[in-house]
Amino acid sequence: KAGVTQTPRYLIKTRGQQVTLSCSPISGHRSVSWYQQTPGQGLQFLFEYFSETQRNKGNFPGRFSGRQFSNSRSEMNVSTLELGDSALYLCASSFGGGMNTEAFFGQGTRLTVV
Amino acid sequence: GENVEQHPSTLSVQEGDSAVIKCTYSDSASNYFPWYKQELGKGPQLIIDIRSNVGEKKDQRIAVTLNKTAKHFSLHITETQPEDSAVYFCAASSAAGNKLTFGGGTRVLVKP
Numbered sequence: 001k002a003g004v005t006q007t008p009r010y011l012i013k014t015r016g017q018q019v020t021l022s023c024s025p026i027s028g029h030r031s032v033s034w035y036q037q038t039p040g041q042g043l044q045f046l047f048e049y050f051s052e053t054q055r056n057k058g059n060f061p062g063r064f065s066g067r068q069f070s071n072s073r074s075e076m077n078v079s080t081l082e083l084g085d086s087a088l089y090l091c092a093s094s095f096g097g098g099m100n101t102e103a104f105f106g107q108g109t110r111l112t113v114v
Numbered sequence: 115g116e117n118v119e120q121h122p123s124t125l126s127v128q129e130g131d132s133a134v135i136k137c138t139y140s141d142s143a144s145n146y147f148p149w150y151k152q153e154l155g156k157g158p159q160l161i162i163d164i165r166s167n168v169g170e171k172k173d174q175r176i177a178v179t180l181n182k183t184a185k186h187f188s189l190h191i192t193e194t195q196p197e198d199s200a201v202y203f204c205a206a207s208s209a210a211g212n213k214l215t216f217g218g219g220t221r222v223l224v225k226p
Contacts, residue, residue: 004157031212043158043203043216056213090157092212100146100165100207103214105157
């Protein structure tokens with residue numbers, strides 16, 4: 001069974017640009033969550049999508065947005081990039097449903113903003 | 115919102131010894147507590163989890179305990195091996211979806 005796939009693995013962008021990251025969840029999983037990991041702030045929740053709807057949202061500015069497609073694949077977009085957006089962005093895939101279920105992470109996308 | 119604190123931030127043990135990592139959480143509505151292991155260059159890997167209706171869970175050399183009254187939970191690794199060296203994260207989640215709040219992480223070094 002294939003795991004969670006995130007593309008691309010590495011990105012270098014310039015301040016002010018925008019970026020789109022992609023996540024393909026485990027087959028059969030309908031929930032996709034996104035996290036930002038930095039040395040200073042640790043792992044922070046961005047948002048969760050379930051059946052194409054945003055179900056939970058963290059405390060990030062509106063520059064961070066996401067969406068989920070009918071095949072459960074998800075994309076995350078960051079507009080007007082700032083140096084502080086440099087981080088490892090992780091996607092987690094869960095079966096979903098009403099109760100918390102095990103979340104499996106991808107290898108992440110390392111974003112560097114210069 | 116939920117706040118999870120994790121201690122210690124670093125832990126060095128001799129191979130074969132036990133390692134214990136402790137976490138406390140603030141939201142009494144939290145009912146799911148997973149533990150993740152993250153190796154360099156990789157995403158976090160789920161190693162064990164526990165739900166609030168259970169006090170202890172074991173999986174080979176790994177065990178997790180939960181004290182709902184005190185709002186803390188712990189990871190125990192016995193007979194540590196060099197491949198156990200990694201960063202370990204605890205997390206907590208309530209019934210409202212799959213939002214995980216993570217602790218700050220513990221860097222474990224197992225010395226041969």
